[in-house]
Amino acid sequence: MMRRIPLVPAALTLAAIFVLSTGPARADDGLLHISSIDVEGGQATLIVTPSGQSMLVDTGWPDANGRDAERIATAAQDAGIRHIDFLLITHYHMDHVGGVTELAKRLPIGTFIDHGPDAETDAQAKKLYAAYESLASTGKRLTVKPGDVIPLHGVKVEILTSNGEHIQSLLPGAGRTNPACADVKPLGADPSENARSLGFLLTYGKFRFLDLGDLTWDKELELMCPANRIGRVDVYLVSHHGMDISNSPALVRAVQPRVAIMNNGERKGGSPKAWDVIEKSPALEDFWQLHFSRAGGTEHNVADKFIANPEGPDSGYSIDVAARSDGSFSVTNTRTGVTRRYAAR
Numbered sequence: 001m002m003r004r005i006p007l008v009p010a011a012l013t014l015a016a017i018f019v020l021s022t023g024p025a026r027a028d029d030g031l032l033h034i035s036s037i038d039v040e041g042g043q044a045t046l047i048v049t050p051s052g053q054s055m056l057v058d059t060g061w062p063d064a065n066g067r068d069a070e071r072i073a074t075a076a077q078d079a080g081i082r083h084i085d086f087l088l089i090t091h092y093h094m095d096h097v098g099g100v101t102e103l104a105k106r107l108p109i110g111t112f113i114d115h116g117p118d119a120e121t122d123a124q125a126k127k128l129y130a131a132y133e134s135l136a137s138t139g140k141r142l143t144v145k146p147g148d149v150i151p152l153h154g155v156k157v158e159i160l161t162s163n164g165e166h167i168q169s170l171l172p173g174a175g176r177t178n179p180a181c182a183d184v185k186p187l188g189a190d191p192s193e194n195a196r197s198l199g200f201l202l203t204y205g206k207f208r209f210l211d212l213g214d215l216t217w218d219k220e221l222e223l224m225c226p227a228n229r230i231g232r233v234d235v236y237l238v239s240h241h242g243m244d245i246s247n248s249p250a251l252v253r254a255v256q257p258r259v260a261i262m263n264n265g266e267r268k269g270g271s272p273k274a275w276d277v278i279e280k281s282p283a284l285e286d287f288w289q290l291h292f293s294r295a296g297g298t299e300h301n302v303a304d305k306f307i308a309n310p311e312g313p314d315s316g317y318s319i320d321v322a323a324r325s326d327g328s329f330s331v332t333n334t335r336t337g338v339t340r341r342y343a344a345r
């Protein structure tokens, strides 16, 4: 692929420069890669470490002829990955664990990571969990709790929330009281699997990426109030596809992401109220969306160049992050091929 020397329009700052993409991510290139794969309002996040290890967070939906598993397998191939070393399931809802059976037909999976048994017991939940459990029993299964660290090399993946519990200690850089808690009231306990989401902080040198799955509002408050246990992050994977029963100001304002990536679908997530909280977050430089959000309308969607899949039929474009240990990183919209770079702080 032809590389081009980036041109720097005068109107752009040095901290964020648009350049043309230089081709797909490759494993073992010394960068940390995080690809938000489009699974139409579910989650599938492929992480490839600088040494080429892989961790997939969730598997998207079932059905549609294995659409989501196929998209994940394609993303893995593009990244030079032949097997998934770790599959982390945030929780057992269909848009997260639903694609696991189809995925296992396409890629070998090493270790399965989860929060323990499914808390939901209706017929659909039982079926989804049984399918997962039978696959996990063929490999290695790791049930984790807050404070546990996933054994990846060169990066640190620390579990912050699991099965309704959260870390008690403060992470480095955290610990200050969280003023954003003052105006935020609980919404009421959430008995669903969402509240049991496995959430983690991925650290590569100075770079920090936060993914809390579909963790809901009251659990965010338990984690983030009265002290901010996490500190600031560089990239925030917007919780719960951008629904407003997650993404409380107590969380978003405290972690102060430079970049937010929302894995919404056209008709799922992207709630105006949550969108506002993220958009107004104090240190936010850019907000990226996997989809145009119908709920957001003209007022609550980012500019087209920050949307991987605009309104209408889509081809499952992803939003890809590549990070260095000095804290600098880039974000690529794979539809437009445009990359935006963020200098180290």
Ligand SMILES: [Zn+2]
Residues within 6 Å of the ligand: 041, 042, 043, 093, 095, 096, 214, 240, 241
């Ligand atoms: Zn979900």
